[in-house]
Amino acid sequence: MSKTQLYKVIGLMSGTSLDGLDIAYCHFERKNDSWSFSIEKTESIDYTSEFKEKLKNTVHLEASKLLAFHNDYGNWLGEQVKKFIDRNQINIDFIASHGHTVFHQPEIGLTYQIGSGQHLANASGQKVICDFRTNDVALGGQGAPLVPIGDKLLFEEYDFCLNLGGISNISFEDEGKRIAYDISPVNMLLNHICKKIDLDYDQGGKIAATGAINNDILEQLNSLPYYKLPYPKSLGYEWFEKNMISIIDNSQDTAQNLLHTSVYHIASQIGMDIKNTQKKNAKVLVTGGGAKNEFLIETLQDKVKDMAQIITPAVEIIDFKEAMIFAFMGVLRDINEVNCLKSVTGAQRDSSSGVLYYPL
Known part of the structure; x- marks a missing residue:
């Protein structure tokens, strides 16, 4: 029974x-x-x-x-x-x-x-x-990301769970172990640029879509040492403040071009990491505020078109998946079951x- x-x-x-x-x-x-x-x-x-x-x-x-x-x-x-x-x-x-x-x-x-x-x-x-x-x-351990325990136990039908919040993080199974790490800033970067034109954010990525790539800025962003580090790894606001803000603020380019370039940077880093796993016909669940940035999603889909399908779920999951998974982590803690995975964070156990x- x-x-x-x-x-x-x-x-x-x-x-x-x-x-x-x-x-x-x-x-x-x-x-x-x-x-x-x-x-x-x-x-x-x-x-x-x-x-x-x-x-x-x-x-x-x-x-x-x-x-x-x-x-x-x-x-x-x-x-x-x-x-x-x-x-x-x-x-x-x-x-x-x-x-x-x-x-x-x-x-x-x-x-x-x-x-x-x-x-x-x-x-x-x-x-x-x-x-x-x-x-x-x-x-x-890194103390991050923590959401992968929920990805593993609640969203196992997807090959990748990608969260596009202030920071992007990804979670997937590799040889029976859950792997997860922070990839790059997302809304932290885009919203910082939007402040230059007195906006909180770029709704749907509409402003970014009107811009053009600034190759110099793109190269500076893509060259940041963090991207070459092996996982486990994680990002915080201090890293963004120290490594990215000066690249953006020292540029004389328009907000449209900076947004456009940043979207390409974000999609390139995520796309590269998905491709490096060499999974075929993969399903990528995308949640977090960035999942509503249509230009970012289109750019990302283009980066992984040969090997993965980007799936945006119901708005409720997009908006509240992280809050829901922290509720779930609370359940696991309450019954004294594992909610932090050493394969993700690099902890001793x-x-x-x-x-x-x-x-x-």
């Missing part, structure tokens, strides 16, 4: 592209050894321009102010979830929160996401599981990562 377990969890995600807070109320069901999921209710809360700037500048705050904001942001997250629960009249087992990444420098053993779990638990009145990255870094907080 088959045994079924059902978990009802809210996942929270705030990504490096600073779009806002994604809230996903999900059900996860395990029947024997197979997992399934449904996304029941969702909401995206846009950050105000003032709040967005505050989050972006956390990397430069002095320690005491950063820690105070860590607590304030945890309170804010808890308040948003409490309103979401009340509005939708739902009962949940717990909240799983990614937090918002401020520092990610695994080479010196550092990763830090703000959004205090205790403050979140107290403000929401719910059990919270958060801080999913620290333990993996303590075990010598697989682990069940995340810290539990209870409302007081």
Whole structure:
């Protein structure tokens, strides 16, 4: 007789592209050894321009102010979830929160996401599981990417899972092991260029499509040493700030041409990595905000046309896959099963990562 377990969890995600807070109320069901999921209710809360700037500048705050904001942001997250629960009249087992990444420098053993779990638990009145990255870094891993455990257990019908958020990351099976790593900045780069023309982002990639390639900029971007590093590897805002911003800001070219060139750069790096696996007739699931950038998707499809099909799923999956998978990581942590894969992060061992907080 088959045994079924059902978990009802809210996942929270705030990504490096600073779009806002994604809230996903999900059900996860395990029947024997197979997992399934449904996304029941969702909401995206846009950050105000003032709040967005505050989050972006956390990397430069002095320690005491950063820690105070860590607590304030945890309170804010808890308040948003409490309103979401009340509005939708739902009962949940717990909240799983990614937090918002401020520092990610695994080479010196550092990763830090703000959004205090205790403050979140107290403000929401719910059990919270958060801080999913620290333990993996303590075990010598990159602490990223973490989503591949969800790709492996929930999206196994795809050869590749590609997320186009602030940063692109890819996940796939290779000789029975899950491989995943960050490829390149995406919306982090495109949105930075859009600020030059007072836009938050380039809707559908329409502006990028009108530009032309700047070969000098393209060569500078493609020549960055990170792209030649072996995986496991991961990127953070600090890397972008140090390595890419000056290339863009020192250029006198138009925003249209810089966007066009950046799209080609992003598609080239992703396309090259997909081709290097030598998989044939591959299915590539694309999610994250960049999946709505039609020019980027067309350019990427052209780069891999001989060997892969780019598949964009329902909008709900595009927008909320990461929040949903962090909810799923919370489930795995709650039942003390592996949610961080050493084959992905380079850690000494697989682990069940995340810290539990209870409302007081």
